[in-house]
Amino acid sequence: MYALPPAPPPPPRRQMLIGTAIASVGVCTLIGGMLAVYIRLRESVRDAGESWVPEGVTIPEVPSNVMLISFFVLVLFAQWAVYATRRGDRVHIGLSLGLVGIVGLAIINAQAYVYNQLALPAADSTYATMFYAVTGTMTALVIIGLVFTAITAFRLLGGRESDKEIVAAHALYWYVLAAVFSALWLIVYVSK
């Protein structure tokens, strides 16, 4: 065996942040691909002279707009957590991550409210299945984000206050979700 000159251990290279960035590429293409299929099916239905959204169905616009606003508020709180971690401010870390969790739950609640108000059986139409599939996948991504928030909070509040990278990665994930939801909001809730 050849002996190589010894070297100090490699410094951390932002594994969590880069890993999250790469996974975020997958999140973008996942929702992007689904929206592309949604648009294609919508156009084919409209080209056939039919209505894409079934007659009598009204999409509740207020909760969907609230969801969009909530995402932007949420990323502000996530960025606040990054700022607080840099300053080593334990109280603000807990507060900001707690707020991220609460707003995340509020987004899920708003989505559930939309489903409830819509009162549209999934088997009712192509629109219904596409709507539930796309928004359901988005909700699953939000739940993953909440798990990420919980893990980040446990790590930091458990004593790893110097672990700034996971907070930055956590914020990045929510930024990506906010961008992805913006596209979804425009296509599914606005232009329908």
Added chain:
Amino acid sequence: MSTLDPTLESPVVRETTSIGLGQSVATAGVLTTSDHKTIGKVLVGGSLLGLLAVAVVGVILGVERVDGDATLLDADDHSQLFAAFRVGLVEAAVVPLLLGVSVFVVPLQLGARSLAFPRLAAAGWWSWLAGVGLLVISLAFNGGPLGGDATMVELYLGANILVLGGLTAVATTLATTVLTTRAPGMRLHRAPLFSWAALVGSIAIVAVLPVAIGSHILQFVDYRYGGAAFGGSSGIWPWTSYLYTGPVLGITAVFAAGFVADIVAVTFRKRFPHRAVALIGLGLIGTAAFAGIGQQDVITLPGTGSEVRLENFATKAGFLAVWGMFTRLPVLGVAIVMGISALVAKPAKAAASTPRPNLNAPFVFGFFGLGLAVVGMLGAAAIGIEDLGLQGTVFEEGAAMATIYGSVLAGLGAATYWFAKASGRKLPELQVGGLATLGALGGALASVPYLIAGFLDQPAASASWANDGPGELLNALVVAGHAAVGLTVLAFAGLVAKSWRSGTDAGDDPWSGQTLEWATMSPAPADNFSTTPTVMSPEPLLDLKAKPSFDDGSGPS
């Protein structure tokens, strides 16, 4: 924050490794491992089984098509088997094979002790395994595309999501590893070419597979609730076939080209020149991912139809640009890598200064494999040219087979090359060289006759066709090709099993390698390197060999 697996460095692991425990404990170790070498090995092993199974299905499909009468299977069974064959080739064979080899070797090449997120990679492997198992069950019980059993069709769609999710997880860890765990001094442009290719290929996979996951989720929900948006089970194949055919398969050629670039330098005992250009070339192959992101199985270049005039010039140029970008850029990338590899092989003007090449079995595998993959990629580009009239013919299958089997051959070459690091043994050169030749012959026979039959208008994915001209001979050759590939895989697996137990001792550096994996012992220990190596060039081991004072005296045995 470090995400390296601390258990790999624990004294307990070292102790149990050294004293050896019972078989059950060893099995439990494999089942619960997050060691990249074990994950890589089980992925490669699983993919070889998958490859063998799909080669057998390929033979059955080929026999059914030989005379154009479709006497063995009814049309639905044939279509289902055809879909199973193509899905299996990609999801159960070529992608896990290439990812498995990469997971095994990339941390070693980078001088790292572990993968980034090793537990995610382990979760990916288990997800893949469970998904493939469920896929087989669903297909066996009338599920899958054109399936008649609703529950099994749903299971097929769900299993696909599991498989694709698992492969995406493995690719995510691989890409993060290359970006974050390189040895000190190993800047990204100094990373071994195979590791760079693994980075490009992994990012391409992370970009493409979630799109397919999205397609399957939409289809699952639609099918589950009785929707007809995708045409029920008969719509599964048309809506997802882009993942199993066409330009997107070029992603697998990234790994093949990276391996060839690595092995050619070792074979001809030179440093790989123009590395920056080669890195760009490998990156260009990765542009094949755009076809997958766009969910396109064919990038069509509209026919001549109307002559080119000033008013339609922009439209025509646009079609040409899109077709060229999605189908020709990957080919250009391979051409760049092959061109520089040819420079490596070129003898120097002063014959005495040319080192004697060390032609070896992995090189033969890689050389034939990449050549075949290029044929397939050129075929995928040709399908798009409307005037050739190849769409809807078996030409598409021939092109896909060439790309997939070519990449598989390169993957087998890589497995041969790095076998020493897995087992401490060496595969017998002569037999493996023979298998490489047989595999190349099989791959060519399984693909080229269909490329010809496509011009004779034999329809795609159908066992019935007008039997006139040389069609029967061409189809018989395809059967022989699939059989030869199956035989190659079977014999390769047999050689691996035999050599693992009683092969010749490989030593630490059996190929006179240039990169870091050859600087550690064979088989590689639990934490790969006792000290973190320092890197000053793209060929750190070559640097070391040029300075005998750094040799600890033991040298490669």
